Amino acid sequence: MEDKRLRDKFGHTSTQELKFSKEDRDEVFEQIHKLEKNNNTPKKSFISSSKKFAPLTVSLFVLGLCIFLFMPSILSGNFNGERVVNEPEAEEAEYFTTLITVKSKDMDNRIYLNLLLTYSKDKKMMKVVSLPYDTYAQVGDKDDGTALYDKLLFAYRFGGAENVRTAVSKLFDLPIDDYAVIDLETISTLMDSMNGIEYDLQEDMRARAISQVAFEFKKGTNHLNGEQLVSLMMAATEGNSLDEEDLINLMNAIWKKAENNIPQPQLNELFTQIEANVSLDALLKNQIKINSIKSIALRDGMISDSITLNSTEGKHIYRFEQDFLNTISEELTTFN
Template sequence: MKNKKFGKELFSYLDDEELNFTEYDRKETITKIKKKRNSRSDFKGLFQSIGPVTATFLVIILSLGVLLPVIYSNDDNQLASHDNNSFSVLLMGEEPRNRTSLNLLLAYNSEDKTMKVVPVPRDTYVPIQNGNGETIKDKLLHAGAYGAGPKTVMATVSQLFDIPIDYYVTIPAERLAKSLSLTKNDIKRNNLVKEIKNNLSISKMKSLVKQSKTNMTKGQFNNLDSKSISVEIIDMREGINEKMIEGIYYVEIEEDMLAETSNVLQEHLD
């Protein structure tokens, strides 16, 4: 019986080894298995000799030695993540086929309770990483169709302004446009600033988010106090140029405008 068990252990061990081995290798293998079995016996004997109560206590001590660093590490990470409750959100107006015709980048500062809003033109010529890891250039409007929907749009806008984007909110484009009193022509021609300034409020945004797909946490959502937050629109129109590439209309944001907007957002989120 003992030999059968030993044989099973031998072949189990050999499953992970080369099939072609020498007589020396075979002896080495058997020696390793014997040592493994002896160590198990020694460990079992130790627990039998010290008694079940002491053994249980020893297990608890060993477990705490492993778990305590993990617990304290997690606590430190949690505290670090709550040192600054400022965050950024990309509000997207979704069209069929994963297109986003309206993209509003929002940066909320928890200290002074202000929110900066950047309307990003739908026809902005941007680098987009597709599902194969390749980078192509196209309109921001089409970014979601190249990869993972909202996450691809988020990554594209994040790269454009060189800031991290924490959350996204996707809303049917028609409903978002209607709530901001925007026409299709306003969106196509990037005539958004005036209407957004007049119609976007924190209370309206909270109402929209409640009815939409988002990865915002409840805690971050509750930070948006409708009565105390002021909203400022960042107008980039002076730094936007229209261009035609192979007969297709695009807009391109000048590097100076991108850098200036990026700095403003970064300082606002710090």
């Protein structure tokens, strides 16, 4: 299923791209220590866990600031019943795919969240999988033409939004039709305009942050800003105290508040801050209905590993066996 349109070449790399901050280094060796303590732990079986959340369909696109795919439903004021998104131009296709990515300009354009979505027009069903940023993947090509592998975290550096799409497409051997790359600052602007959101946690937890090492969250109701929201979504992606149900519930919490607090002109302005391969006009041409959504988890196939850079530096990664990724691709593109 390789997409020949996505064979971009990137012929620049250096050892500088493999260096990371003190916080990253501390995290790496903490992970390595955990690996040494648990290296007798059996590998997880290749069975993906998934759940259906039909009532929460809209919320998945709130990560795209209620704009990228879901702008049609917002502009039309269709907030009841079945939700709608834009229809792809190639109506003959059995399904189409979309990648929504969150990056941070302040952190050298590292990407922290990737949502890969597939949609079946016939079944009116959508599926979604969230990728850990520590995923080890081909992020470009070296000067000699050989593949360059690193964390998905760095994929934007080697060719921008198009290269992020290429990296994820190659990882799953799955063509990706549309993409949107959203900066953390844009998400923070949206959250600030709504005065944040509230989310209930079942226990105290510590979650990795972006502009700082981590956030400490308390059991009960937490008032979240933009980075704290993304931090919890990252934790849910990796299954750290949270899971895919929390991922969707977080998005739903944004939707409920954005529905009544974000005016259309502001949404239009926010759209101009998103890197996407589709125009706002194209989004508004056609609409389709979504009856249900299915969330697919990757953590049953996540193999915690590390790469040694030198005697004092290393980095933590997640590897996936190809058989597992093939299973995920098949599940993403099979609609029964």
